[in-house]
Amino acid sequence: MRKYHLVRRADSKIGRTIIFYAVGILVSLLIGAVILMALGINPFDYYGKMFTIGLVGNRYGYKSIEGFLKIFVPLLITSLALGLSFKMRFWNIGGEGEFLIGAITASVIAFNSSGIPNFVTVLLMCLAAMISSGIIGIAIAALKVKFNTNETLMTLMINYIMLYVIRYIGETKADWNFFLREDSERPKFGTFPDSAVMTGIPLGQFKLLWSVIIAIVLTVIVYIYLKYTKQGYEISVVGDSSATAKYAGMSVGKIVLRTMFISSAMIGLAAALTVSASGTISDTVTNNVGWTGIIVAWLSKLSVPAIFVTSILISILQYGCQAAATQYPAIDSNYADLLQGLILFSVLVADFAANFKIVKKEDAKNA
Amino acid sequence: MLEVFTLFLFNIIVYNIPLLYGTTGEIMIEKSGSLNLGVEGTMAIGAVAGYLVGVKADNLFVAVLVSFIASGLVGLLFSFLTVTLQANQNVTGLTITTFGVAFYYFIGNALANSEGGWPRMNGTKLAEQSQALEIPGLSKIPFIGEALFSHGILVYLGVIIAILMWLYFNKTVPGLKLRAIGENPGAADSLGVNVTFYKYAHIIAGSGIMGIGGLYMGLNMGGTFEGSNCWINGYGWISIALVIFANWSPAKALLGTLVFGFFNTLRVQNAALAYAFPNALGWLTKIPSHFFSALPFIITLIVLIASSLSSKKKSGEPQAIGRNYYREDR
Numbered sequence: 001m002r003k004y005h006l007v008r009r010a011d012s013k014i015g016r017t018i019i020f021y022a023v024g025i026l027v028s029l030l031i032g033a034v035i036l037m038a039l040g041i042n043p044f045d046y047y048g049k050m051f052t053i054g055l056v057g058n059r060y061g062y063k064s065i066e067g068f069l070k071i072f073v074p075l076l077i078t079s080l081a082l083g084l085s086f087k088m089r090f091w092n093i094g095g096e097g098e099f100l101i102g103a104i105t106a107s108v109i110a111f112n113s114s115g116i117p118n119f120v121t122v123l124l125m126c127l128a129a130m131i132s133s134g135i136i137g138i139a140i141a142a143l144k145v146k147f148n149t150n151e152t153l154m155t156l157m158i159n160y161i162m163l164y165v166i167r168y169i170g171e172t173k174a175d176w177n178f179f180l181r182e183d184s185e186r187p188k189f190g191t192f193p194d195s196a197v198m199t200g201i202p203l204g205q206f207k208l209l210w211s212v213i214i215a216i217v218l219t220v221i222v223y224i225y226l227k228y229t230k231q232g233y234e235i236s237v238v239g240d241s242s243a244t245a246k247y248a249g250m251s252v253g254k255i256v257l258r259t260m261f262i263s264s265a266m267i268g269l270a271a272a273l274t275v276s277a278s279g280t281i282s283d284t285v286t287n288n289v290g291w292t293g294i295i296v297a298w299l300s301k302l303s304v305p306a307i308f309v310t311s312i313l314i315s316i317l318q319y320g321c322q323a324a325a326t327q328y329p330a331i332d333s334n335y336a337d338l339l340q341g342l343i344l345f346s347v348l349v350a351d352f353a354a355n356f357k358i359v360k361k362e363d364a365k366n367a
Numbered sequence: 368m369l370e371v372f373t374l375f376l377f378n379i380i381v382y383n384i385p386l387l388y389g390t391t392g393e394i395m396i397e398k399s400g401s402l403n404l405g406v407e408g409t410m411a412i413g414a415v416a417g418y419l420v421g422v423k424a425d426n427l428f429v430a431v432l433v434s435f436i437a438s439g440l441v442g443l444l445f446s447f448l449t450v451t452l453q454a455n456q457n458v459t460g461l462t463i464t465t466f467g468v469a470f471y472y473f474i475g476n477a478l479a480n481s482e483g484g485w486p487r488m489n490g491t492k493l494a495e496q497s498q499a500l501e502i503p504g505l506s507k508i509p510f511i512g513e514a515l516f517s518h519g520i521l522v523y524l525g526v527i528i529a530i531l532m533w534l535y536f537n538k539t540v541p542g543l544k545l546r547a548i549g550e551n552p553g554a555a556d557s558l559g560v561n562v563t564f565y566k567y568a569h570i571i572a573g574s575g576i577m578g579i580g581g582l583y584m585g586l587n588m589g590g591t592f593e594g595s596n597c598w599i600n601g602y603g604w605i606s607i608a609l610v611i612f613a614n615w616s617p618a619k620a621l622l623g624t625l626v627f628g629f630f631n632t633l634r635v636q637n638a639a640l641a642y643a644f645p646n647a648l649g650w651l652t653k654i655p656s657h658f659f660s661a662l663p664f665i666i667t668l669i670v671l672i673a674s675s676l677s678s679k680k681k682s683g684e685p686q687a688i689g690r691n692y693y694r695e696d697r
Contacts, residue, residue, distance in 0.1 A: 008695070039477055091457055093404075149675040152402070152457060152689065153611060157668040160604060164661035172655060291465060298458045330480045334472040341466025345448065348459065352452040 006356050017301075017354045024350030028342035035338070039330055046324060046331065053316055054323030062206035064323060070277060071287065072315040073215045074099075074270045078293035079311055080222050081266035083302045087226070088239045088259050094140070094155025095267055095290025100162040101136055102129035102268030104169070107281045110196035111178045121195045122210075122276050129272035130265035137264025138257055145253040159290065166283045179281070191280045198276040211273035218266070223304040235259055292318075295344050301351075314340065371643045375632055376514035380522060381587065382635075383628030385410070385599075387525045388580025389606025390613060390620040391532050395573035396442075397610060398536065399566045400549040400687040403445055404460030406577055407603025408467020413438030413578020414585045414598050415471045419478075421582070422486045422590065427496035430586075431521070431579055438578025441467065442571040450566045453691050468597055475592045488590035497521065497586045521583045528576060532617040545569060549685030552692040562692055577603070608667035615683035627663045634659030 033043035054064045078095050085092040092098075106125035113121040136158065143149040169179050173187050181190040200209035226232035234255045237245045242252050270289070275281045296314055300306035321336035389406050396403045403409075416437035421430020445463060448454040479485045488494045497519045506516040536542040547555040548565050556562045584598045609627055613619040633640075637651040637659075674682050 006695075035473075093457060093461065143672060143675070147672075147675040149672055150684075152404075153607070153671055154668060156404070156604070157608065157664040157671070160601070160664040161661050161668070164657040164664075167660075168655055168657035171657070288465075291461060294458060294461055295465070298455065330477055332472070332476055334469040334476070337465050337469030338473055341462050341469065344458070344462045345444070345466075348448050348452060348454040352454070356453075 004358050004360055007359050009355055009357055012355060017351070020350040020354040021347055024346035025343055028339065028346045031342055032335075032339050035335075036331070041328060041331065046328060049324040049327060050320035051316060053320045054326075062204070064319070065206060067322070068315055068319045069209070069212050070274075071319050072311060073209075073211050073277070074274045074287065074289045075292060075296065075315055076215050076308065076311040077218060077270035077273070078267050078289040079296035079300070079307045080219060080304065081263045081270070082293045083297040083300070083304070083307055084222070084226075084235065084259055084266070085263040086297055087302050088235050088256060090141070090144070090256060090260060091152040092137070092140075092155055092260065092263055093152055093290070093294060094136075094158045094264075095293050096286050096288070097155065097158035097160075097162040097290070098133040098136060098264045098267040099271045099274075099286045099290055100159075100166050102133040102271030103275050103281055103285050104166060105129045105132040105268070106272035106275050107179060107192075110192040110275065111190065113195045114193040116195050118195050118197075118199060122198060122272075125196065125276055126269055126272040129268035131268070133268025133271070134261045134265035137260040141257045141260035145256050163283070166281075166285075170283050189280055189282055192276070196276060197279040198273065209277055211277050214269075214273065218269075219304060219308050226304060231255075231258070292340070295340060299344060299347055371639065373510060373514045375636060375640070376511065377517075378636065379625060379628040379632045380514070380518060383624055383631055384518075384522050384525045385580040385584045385587075385602050386606055386609055386627060387529055387620060387624040388583065389577050389603055390609040390624065391525075391529050391617050392573040392576035392580070393606055393610045394613070394615055394617055394620060395532060395576065396570050397615060397688055398545055398549045398685055399569040400552055400685050400690070400692065401445075401449060401566060401570055402456050402460065402689040403442075403463070403570065403574070404457060404607065405441070405445060405463025405467065405603075406606050407599055407601070408464035408470075409438045409441045409574050409577045410581030410584070410599045410603050411467040411471035411597060412441050412581070413575070414581030415474055417578065417582035418488075418585045418590055419474075419486065421493050422488055422491060425492045427493055427520070430493060430582055431524075434578040434582035435575035436578075438581070439571045439575035441578075442574025443567070445574065446567045446570045449691060450563055450570070453693055456689055456691065464603070468599070471597055471599075472594070476594055479592055479594065485592045486590075488586070493586075494590075519583075519586070521579065521586070525580070525583070526621065529617045529621050536617065541565075546685070549687055552687055556692075556694065566692075577606075580606075605663045608663050611667050611684075612663075612670055615685065627666075630659050630662045 029047070033047070036043040036046050053068055055061045058064060078099065082092060082095055106129040109121065109125045109128055113124075116124075140149075140151055140154050140158070143154065144151045169177065170189055171187050173180065179189055181188050198209050198211055200207040200212075202208075226235065234245070234250055237248065237250065238252055238255050245252050245255070267290075271285070275285060278285075292314060296307060296310045300310045317339060318333070318336045321331070321333045325332055389410060392409075393403065393406055413434035417430045417432075417434025420433040421427065424430070441463060445459055448459045449456050475485065499517045499519055500523075502516040506512045508516070534542075536546060544555065544560045545565055547558070548560060548562055552562050580602075581599055584600075584602065588598055605627060609620065609623045612627070613623040633651070634656045637654065637656070640648045641651045
């Protein structure tokens, strides 16, 4: 007989969770510091550089903000979208693939948009990307609902199929291929005409792109949608127990289809905004948001405000690593991924500690 | 003519054996009811750890052992988080991939930028020991002998592991208990099987096997580190696909490795084949290499959908896969 066993805590206090999470993140930063010291780098200097994303003592500080936002916007929207499907316990890990589909569709419009007003082009790009990504989402959801096909593995396959599609487009010189530059011998993605490049509100030298504003508005909408609408409530019921949802008279299939459409369409939107903001497409356009978004959504326990904060933190981590790389050539951007992994591992431990407790067998019987 | 075919067959095996390691390792884990999406990262960590220590010790056996242990430790982390701490398997596995690949690059770049540079294996005993062994007699069989029976020792080890694993699952009592856990951990638990121990043991062993596959990839590339290309190069993901294609059977994994390897080799050698047989195979050069790269994933997607459509439920997929087992919820 084992003497101790695990019991789920009956109460879950938000304060306790936050403290445990903070300790977890601190521990992972400490491990990161040990790695830095092993390479002969002062961790205080490095972390200082990283967390200020190159803002301090930089005449062109606004560029750092712009660089940070370029990482932040797609990550935030993708994490929100993945969070929606995870809330339903639908394992959409196809963020990468859905993002690529959206990016390709948006680029088709962008490359053929000369002469069309900017506002119209960007709107069309967003709509087309949302529809094309959304259709893939619906198709996967339909297979899951009708035939119980494993959605985790299906979405995983889509990621890689789409990766090779975009590489094919990017590496094939042909008459039909309007994605590539005409003036280059070697295959190289072209740049969008001005009509397809995201504009913004100039604030001095800094330009606040519309995509940033859209992302923030979208966050508020998703928050309201989940918290105050019937559809949002249905998602959480299906997530808790699809049997309960069925007995309550909900049409589970319809809810899954609808939510997966919204989830994938949002990722498509993130892709359209990203390609429009950068004015081009590439096979690394996703910047791994499909994967990072999963980590962000999970670190945030699928709460919308937490996703917003966590996206900021992870974007600082990633952009900060790039910014610090100019001074620390030995530490490349992989350090951000390494830290991200460490943070998730320690937060998983922290989450456990916050939700379970170890009790002695006898005590458990009395309880 | 024949040389082209022999070389083709030879290459199928030489370049795709890591898939067999990755797949059999993942099958072992999935049979215990856990879905570990961290194959790519687990292989990367095993590869870099095994290689670096192996070069230092200048011994292949040490390299294999270290890669098994290093990846086994990653498996231990996965087991601890998902079995003991009940963390979500998808998220944990994906993070292991992110972490493992980043670890590979980070260590590699740090060493490459250091004074000594990235350690090379040219001219070491390690290189000598990983060279092809011609199996006496068999390697002299015309046409296929050279393709099948003149490989490095790790190729044979991979095949032996697959065969032993098949025997283990189907002919031994622990294998039966393991499959029972994968189907219904609650039922297995009530019959007195130590679910936690079985899960830990098989996740660690499966991860360790993947690590050897990673090491093999590194050795096969002559141990050169490139800052932009990971040794594993997506093979971990293809392995996850191959598990489905092989219907969770180590024996079929052998066959599946040859099938996926066939397309993979076609991608690399399409020009050579088209040149050797311009009339019969000239069309090969018209197919973009990306298509062959994507083919494993396309095939797997089709297999996934087809097997869920078919009314015969003969799938080898463990019923409890991906769900954590928490005793109190029983």
